[in-house]
Amino acid sequence: MASEPSVRRGDILLAYATLSPAAALLILLAAVPSVFVVMIAFQHIEIGELSGRFVGFQNFLWVLNSREFYAGLWNSFVWVFGSVALEMLIGTALALLLNRAFALRGVARAFVLAPYLIPTVVAVLTWRFMFHDLVGIVNFLLIDSGLTDSPVLWLSDRRYAMLAVIIVGVWKFLPFVVIAILGILQSIPNEQYEAAQIDGASGWQQFWRITLPYILPVFVLTALLRTIWSFNKFDIIFLLTGGGPLNSTTTIPLLIYQKAFDDFDMSRAAAIAVVAFLVMGVLMTFYLLAMKRSEQNQ
Amino acid sequence: MASVHVSNIVKRFGAETIIPGLDLEVRDGEFLVLLGPSGCGKSTLLRMIAGLEVPTSGRIAISGRDVTHMQPKDRDIAMVFQNYALYPHLTIYENIAFPLRVRGMRGAQVDEKVRWAASLVQIENLLDRKPRQTSGGQRQRTALARSLVRDPSVFLLDEPLSNLDAKLRHSAREELRTFQEKVGLTSIYVTHDQVEAMGLGDRIVIMNGGVIRQIGTPEQIYHEPADSFVATFIGSPPMNLVPQGDRQVGFRPENFVPKSQTPAGADVLDVEFRPHRVEFLGSDCLIYGMVGNPFEPAAAVSRIPSTMAFSFERDAAMPFAVETRHVRQFDLKTGLAIGSGAGIDG
Numbered sequence: 001m002a003s004e005p006s007v008r009r010g011d012i013l014l015a016y017a018t019l020s021p022a023a024a025l026l027i028l029l030a031a032v033p034s035v036f037v038v039m040i041a042f043q044h045i046e047i048g049e050l051s052g053r054f055v056g057f058q059n060f061l062w063v064l065n066s067r068e069f070y071a072g073l074w075n076s077f078v079w080v081f082g083s084v085a086l087e088m089l090i091g092t093a094l095a096l097l098l099n100r101a102f103a104l105r106g107v108a109r110a111f112v113l114a115p116y117l118i119p120t121v122v123a124v125l126t127w128r129f130m131f132h133d134l135v136g137i138v139n140f141l142l143i144d145s146g147l148t149d150s151p152v153l154w155l156s157d158r159r160y161a162m163l164a165v166i167i168v169g170v171w172k173f174l175p176f177v178v179i180a181i182l183g184i185l186q187s188i189p190n191e192q193y194e195a196a197q198i199d200g201a202s203g204w205q206q207f208w209r210i211t212l213p214y215i216l217p218v219f220v221l222t223a224l225l226r227t228i229w230s231f232n233k234f235d236i237i238f239l240l241t242g243g244g245p246l247n248s249t250t251t252i253p254l255l256i257y258q259k260a261f262d263d264f265d266m267s268r269a270a271a272i273a274v275v276a277f278l279v280m281g282v283l284m285t286f287y288l289l290a291m292k293r294s295e296q297n298q
Numbered sequence: 299m300a301s302v303h304v305s306n307i308v309k310r311f312g313a314e315t316i317i318p319g320l321d322l323e324v325r326d327g328e329f330l331v332l333l334g335p336s337g338c339g340k341s342t343l344l345r346m347i348a349g350l351e352v353p354t355s356g357r358i359a360i361s362g363r364d365v366t367h368m369q370p371k372d373r374d375i376a377m378v379f380q381n382y383a384l385y386p387h388l389t390i391y392e393n394i395a396f397p398l399r400v401r402g403m404r405g406a407q408v409d410e411k412v413r414w415a416a417s418l419v420q421i422e423n424l425l426d427r428k429p430r431q432t433s434g435g436q437r438q439r440t441a442l443a444r445s446l447v448r449d450p451s452v453f454l455l456d457e458p459l460s461n462l463d464a465k466l467r468h469s470a471r472e473e474l475r476t477f478q479e480k481v482g483l484t485s486i487y488v489t490h491d492q493v494e495a496m497g498l499g500d501r502i503v504i505m506n507g508g509v510i511r512q513i514g515t516p517e518q519i520y521h522e523p524a525d526s527f528v529a530t531f532i533g534s535p536p537m538n539l540v541p542q543g544d545r546q547v548g549f550r551p552e553n554f555v556p557k558s559q560t561p562a563g564a565d566v567l568d569v570e571f572r573p574h575r576v577e578f579l580g581s582d583c584l585i586y587g588m589v590g591n592p593f594e595p596a597a598a599v600s601r602i603p604s605t606m607a608f609s610f611e612r613d614a615a616m617p618f619a620v621e622t623r624h625v626r627q628f629d630l631k632t633g634l635a636i637g638s639g640a641g642i643d644g
Binding site for chain 1: 348349350369370371376379380381383385387396400401
């Protein structure tokens with residue numbers, strides 16, 4: 001009994017010791033820069049300076065009155081909504097397909113998951129090549145099949161650039177949705193379907209009354225998580241179009257980058273980042289609420 | 299009401315033969331238990347009757363109607379699964395209503411049927427709950443209600459009590475049997491638990507390796523085992539089997555008692571017994587030891603009431619005996635029962 005408090009103290013020390021490296025990294029790489037960003041959003045900073053004159057909400061007023069910000073927000077909305085909707089739709093359909101027994105299912109599963117494993121830079125550069133107006137396979141196939149007479153300027157026509165970005169985004173992150181939905185599909189006990197068969201439920205009724213209610217919580221969580229990640233996505237768009245043509249694919253993260261490193265306007269970039277952070281906060285709240293609800297339902 | 303006929307049914311999974319050819323008849327209104335160790339094919343047989351597995355060959359008929367290649371829903375059967383297979387997102391009410399709704403029944407008719415089925419198993423007060431808000435026993439009753447709500451003619455049960463704790467299992471067994479007698483449904487019940495089988499079955503089918511070893515009432519199975527497998531599978535501890543020449547001599551532990559305890563004038567087989575350990579089980583005591591003359595030395599167990607005075611010297615020979623009417627004999631090679639206790643050597 002006498003040694004109990006010291007054992008407990010040892011446990012606590014061990015806990016702190018193992019947590020501290022991760023905590024230190026998080027503080028240094030996330031917390032400190034975040035605080036710094038919030039601070040400079042309230043200052044006027046010239047290029048090369050670390051701090052400047054306090055200007056109150058001036059930078060935020062600029063953000064809320066600038067057409068650039070709303071254009072970026074609209075582009076973000078189109079990108080997020082477009083890619084997440086397609087990912088969820090196609091991903092769920094693929095998961096349902098891959099959950100059925102057929103020959104070479106293992107190969108098919110590996111094939112579907114492959115895009116997730118290819119480094120983004122490699123994948124995007126390959127896609128750029130495929131979208132090329134003169135030598136790209138996409139245009140070759142479109143012209144060859146007679147769908148169009150002249151090449152589509154996928155990355156330099158503002159009517160198609162966002163579509164191209166969404167196609168690459170969906171291709172890259174589809175596997176995540178497939179894994180999540182396939183995981184929950186495989187956890188549905190087979191007896192549920194057998195009982196339904198005996199009760200006289202058709203395949204369609206089994207899908208509506210068993211499969212769908214089962215996957216719905218995971219579907220909602222995955223969609224929210226993909227929304228949050230897509231909202232923050234930078235690399236794919238930057239590598240594919242750089243935000244162009246004519247800012248038609250400049251989403252909020254790209255706008256922040258352009259303000260900071262093209263216009264060297266750190267203060268306004270920081271202000272946009274803070275507003276974006278608040279938007280994320282709202283999404284995150286939805287995510288946590290959905291998570292709590294799905295935990296309660298288990 | 300219905301009878302079930304299984305004729306010459308074969309089931310193979312790939313190269314593996316699960317059931318090499320089996321015939322079975324389940325009588326109208328009967329409670330038949332399929333009993334056997336795991337992997338003996340009893341669940342596969344039940345699933346073939348349900349239509350969840352297609353037999354490789356053979357024929358299954360329910361009330362004279364060939365159902366071998368019919369969909370499960372067209373066989374007029376109901377099934378209760380080991381884990382109940384309740385839908386977690388539906389209330390108990392909607393779970394019970396499920397078979398009616400998928401068949402297109404609506405409104406007051408559904409309500410009336412659901413309440414009738416719920417009252418049969420006494421869960422009327424749980425109808426608004428989700429399955430996770432109920433106990434194991436209540437879920438089992440819900441599964442029963444769901445399977446009964448559309449008046450099936452055959453009732454299939456796949457180890458429905460094995461997820462309950464021991465105490466609950468006992469009362470659930472009793473309720474299940476009372477309930478079956480009340481509704482008079484032809485029932486086929488799969489279990490690996492011999493106590494459940496003995497307590498529930500009108501008749502028991504003992505299976506091993508995809509083959510039926512014996513069909514009979516619990517009494518027949520216990521007292522007249524058809525072979526040495528049945529003799530040792532049923533009873534706890536199992537029947538003592540002692541080799542003698544080209545035979546095995548079998549006697550149940552409760553029939554193997556100190557010579558002084560056998561009824562006066564009864565025809566008995568005297569056996570020398572060297573006890574080495576006594577286990578106290580409450581109402582009974584188990585005495586472990588080695589039999590000797592007239593047999594080769596072999597391990598055996600005696601079961602005596604704990605009220606009986608018994609003292610022993612470890613490994614010292616004592617006079618024990620079995621009434622000859624309780625002695626069974628089995629062929630050493632085939633394991634099949636031969637005659638009854640008469641004509642034993644010694």
